[in-house]
Amino acid sequence: MTPALGGAMLAALGGTAVVAGLRRRGPAGLAVAAAGGALAYRGLTGSSLTDRLVDTRAISEPRLAIGPRAWSLDDDGTLVVRRSITIARTSDAVDAILADPASLAVLSPSIDASDVASGGSLRWRVGLPAGRALDVTAERVEHRPGETVSWRIPMGLLAGTLIRLDEHERVADGSTELEGSIRVPASAARPIPRRFLAAGLGAELQEALRRMRSLVEVGELATTDGQPAGAGRASPIGAPPAFVSEVGGLPDRAVVGVAEQGTGS
C-alpha cells in the first residue's frame, strides 16, 4: 500500500469516526469524535497530533542548525531551556544582586525566601495540583563574578538539572546581557511531557530574569499586592508584604520609614 493510499484510508476512517461520534452525542461520542479527528489529522498531514502535543519525537525532528533556540533537546535527551534579558547596568551591579541571598529569594514567586542559604543555594517550593507541593533544592556549583553562576539540583524529580546564568557585558552602552539556561537531563521529570516542561520552565526563567533586571535597575520589585480594592473582589490582589504592618494605616500621614525589601536600596 502506498503512503498516499494509507493516508487517505486513515483520513476516511477518522472522518467516519468524527461523524459517528457527533451523532452519538454525550461524552463517549465526543471522545470517539476527538479520536477520529486525530486519525484524520494524521491521515491528511502524515504527522501525529498527539505526538506534537506531548511526545518528544515531534521536537527532536531534524531542524536547520541555525542560531540558538529557546528550547531544544540534545542528542542525549537533555532538555535545554534558554531565555535572555538586557539589564541597563554593568555586570558589577548584576553581580551584587547575584551575591545577595535576599535578592535571590525574590527572583521567583515560588522560591521560599527563608530557605535561601548564605552560600547561594536555593530552595523552591513549587505548588502542585490538589494542594501538594514539590520541594526543590539547588546547590551553587560555580560562581565567577562577571561571567557565570550556576546551581545543580542534586536529588528529587529534577535531579541532575543545571541552572545557569551567563553575563555578557555590552561595551557599546554599558549594559549587561544575562542569559539564563536550564538543562534537564533525560532521566529527570520523566512523567512530564518535554514540551510542557519546557513551557513551564521557560516562563519561570523569564520571570526570574525580569525580576533580576528590576532589582538591579531600580532596587525594588513593583507590586500591587496589598493595595486597596473595592467591593466585588473578596480581597486585594495579594496579601500585603510583612513590613506593611510596620507602616500601618498611616494614621498621622507623616514621612514614614518603609522597611527595606529585596536589596534594600
Add this chain to the structure above:
Amino acid sequence: MKAVVWHGPGDVRVDDVPEPVLLRPGDAIVRVTSTAICGTDLHLYDGWLPGMRAGDILGHEPMGIVEAVGTGVSRIRPGMRVVVSAIISCGACSYCRDGLWSLCDNSNPHSESQAALWGFGTAAVFGHPIFYGGYAGGQAEFLRVPFADVGLLEVPDDQPDDSVLFLSDILPTGWMAAANCEIAAGDTVAVFGAGPVGQFAIRAARVLGAEQVVAIDRVPERLALAERAGAIPLDDREDVVDALKLMTGGRGPDACIDAVGLEAHGGGLAGGFDRVRHVLRLASDRAAVLRAAVQACRKGGIVSVPGVYTGTVELFPFGALFGKALTLRGGPTHIPGLMRPLLARVLEGEIHPEEVVTHHVPLADAPDAYRMFRDKTHGCIKVVLDATPAAA
C-alpha cells in the same frame, strides 16, 4: 476612603475602600484634590479593555497633596502639591533613560500577559486592568504612587487645579500626537475626534506651526471649542476624505491624527462589519477612524495615533499605507518626560488647559458623570471630579 470602583460594563459605583499604604521605598501617598474622567476610562467603563475585574479602582488623571513618602523617595516631600503621571515609569531602565517612559521595563508587575500578546511588556498605567499592571486608580481620596520621584510633578500653589491637572495625561497625549506629525511651516493637520485629547492635539499642532488644522467630529460643542482654538470644523458624517482634499488643494493633509481609538463609529460596509463584531463581542477594536486617516492622508504623510487600541483591527488598508509610503506612529504617551516642559508652556500662557473643562462634579456623583460623558449629554466635553472629603 471613597473611590470610584468598576463593577462591570456600564456599572461604576462610589465605594468605601481601604486607604492605600506605602508598599515600596519608592512610593508616595497622595491626597487627591482633583481627578478627571478620561476617554480611556470610557473604554474601561464599557468593558472594552481586557482584564477588568469587579473591585478595580478607576482613574489615571489625578493631582493632589503629598501625604507620605517612602524612604527611597528623595525629590518629593510631604506637603508638595503635585500632578500624577498616568503612566508609571521607573526612571532607571533603558527605555526610561531614552525618554521612552511609556515603554518602561520595570513598572508593570504583571507584564507577562502583555508579553504573551504583544511580544513585550510595557509600562503600567493607573486605574487600568491587570494587563496594564493592575494598579489602583486615582478616582479616589488617596492614591499610592510607585516610583514617586519619577511620576510626580510639583506644581505652583497659585495655579488652579484645572490649569495643571491635565498634565497627568491628556495634555501630554495631545502634544505627543502633534509632535509625532513632524509639523513644518505650511502644513495641514487633520485631527479625527475633537474630544479632550483631540482638543489638545489641535492646540499643540497650532503651537508647533501648523498653518491649517481641521477638527473632525459630530458633536457641535466639541467642534465649536475646536473652532475657538483656531481649527476648521468638519462634520465626520460628511465625505471627510473629499472635504480634506478640497481644503488642501487636492493634496490631502500632511498628517492625520486619530484621537478616537478603538470605539470609533464608521459607516459603510467596513463600519457595519465593525459594528457586528463589536456587538457580538468578537473584537475590541473598531478601526473606522484609522481607515479614514490612512485614506485621507497625503502621499508620504504621517498618521499619528494617540487613540487607544488594544487588540487586532480588521480591514485595515495596509495596501494604502504601503502604496502611499505613509508613516504610522502611535503608542501610549511618554508623560513623565513631557510634564515639565508642558507646565512651562502653561505657565507662560501658551496653552490654557482649563478651556476643555465643562463640568465639575463631586466624586460621589461619578456614576452619573460617567454616563453623561459617555453619552455626550449636557454639552459634556471634560469632567473633573472633586475628591476633597467635603465634596466627596
